[in-house]
Amino acid sequence: MNNQILQSDYRYGFSKPENYTFKSKKGLNKKTVEEISRHKNEPEWMLRFRLEALAVFYKKQMPVWGGDLSRINFDDIYYYIKPIKDKAGSWEELPKEIKETYDAIGIPEAEKKFLGGVSAQYESEVVYKSIQKTLGDKGVIFLDMDTGLREFPDLVREYFGTLIPPQDNKFSALNSAVWSGGSFIYVPKGVKVELPLQAYFRINAANMGQFERTLIIADEGSYVHYVEGCTAPVYTTDSLHSAVVEIFVKKGARVRYTTIQNWSGNVYNLVTKRMRVETEGFGEWIDGNIGSKLTMKYPSVYLMGKGARGEILSVAYAGANQHQDAGGKAIHFAPYTSSKITSKSVSADGGRTSYRGLIQVFPSAIKAKTKVICDALLIDDTSRSDTYPTMDIRHNDVQIEHEATVSKIGDEQLFYLNSRGLKKADAEAMIVNGFIEPIVKELPLEYAVELNRLIQLEMEGSVG
């Protein structure tokens, strides 16, 4: 029902005139990859890495599970677009359209000034960067991936592609071949970054692929919270977003990675995210998926050191013509490791949500503990919800729990709210917001407010 209303409710459904200094030809081949690398003046090893990844990409089969990927046309995509000649040093120097875009998304003034740094990705390259001096003084590196590679080639080379090699899957191979942009973060030993580091990604050109690559290294005893938001305007043609995020959590360190993705309904969002957690470290993924045509995303924690912890909070909302295939993976290699996965999904208006997860405990992981909770809410008759968890336990000294429920909005709850004078749509939105509350409360305030607003908006469209 109400497709029209939903479509028009997409808040970021505008596009600015395209203004680029360089745009690669459509399609993917060796030449495109060489061109991207040349344009970025990359070291020889990175070009070789890209070309090897391209070969892997050609060899790998498309995944046959999950969502329908048959309509992706790899030859109809721009793989690299460079928006402006040089990076702007400050907000004022940014070109007008880009500034307008960000204002429309609503990066608040206060946030610009106070947050640790804002690095926003408009198309493929990070165009605006302002890192406060305090970060630099502590030795924290927060750069876009391209600059990171230029300025810290040895550090990048040591970690890049070691946690998610191109061979991992077809889309990690694609990203490895044509990546551009993304964030590079290094937090030195014992340094705690108090304010969240933020980045914003946006696709503006039709048929544009967005292949950002993020690498975060949290050295021993450090802490960092990275926040990423993604939006894309509406186009009639399908777009592809395929990112790779690698995070290294060293001994006793803690990394929290928060992402709220609100792609428009024509984006294929196929992302590989992985965290490697060492002894006594703590890695957290907070993952919100709204929008997109198809999302396939399973952030994972590899618990490598004794006592390492991993936590994944995932919330997904699928409306008309959307399929959210999301979840999480926890792989226990070491003793006394623990993990927790909490997933909340809402399907409305014929949308489909699937939880897909993996818990794997190897014989070396004695006394491992893990808990998985999946709750799904079905708003109407035409929607669908699936749960596909896998638990692969190869040892007896463990404690593993999995729980899932699927239900609709309770009639009693609705009746009660109606009797208090709330309209059906408001009541349903309120119940849905309550349902995802455990995850929303973990978000930074402005993201929490935005997520609640978005759900409300979607709900208004879905129940007329």
Next chain:
Amino acid sequence: MNNIILIDSLTGQKKFTVGQNEKKTFVLYLAGDDDQTGQIEIAIKGSGSDAEIIGLILGHGKQVLRLYTLQDHQKEESVSDLLIKSVLFGSAKFFYEGLIKIGKGARKSNAYQKNDNILMSKGTWADSRPKLEILANDVRCTHGATVGRLNDLQRYYLKTRGLSESQCSVLMLSGFYRDALQRIEDENLREQLVRDLDTKIKRLVV
């Protein structure tokens, strides 16, 4: 009328149907010495029907057990409840995949699925995949799975009451199965399974 269907070996695909206002209980009892592989598919075809699936699995030695279950709800107001309990000794492996499907026509249905596994030694391996596919909205579905070993605190308590290590294990495992066995309404069958399981557990607990 309550029908009890006892399945004590798995071979290929076994298909069952539950019709209108019918109640059927399926008791799956795998406590032998052989490897087992098979599928049990239950089509819940009538409205107001009720299917109960109770699985009691005891694996030992190098046994490999592979079980697939399907609770396929096709009609409205139907109920299904599955409980599979396994205890694995030696280097036994148990692979379980269970799917609850609620079709578009199966509104107001309730489906439950639970798989509990106790691993008695290091070499055992449990792989559990409880899945849900829900296409109707006015439903209630839950599933759960646990994997672990016998509770140390409970064991400690029993030991303070004077039980030996192996007596504790026998008592706790017997209790673990009991909560599934209690669901079997046929008293003769229930008692027979209790006796048989207890004997086998005693033999395996050293």
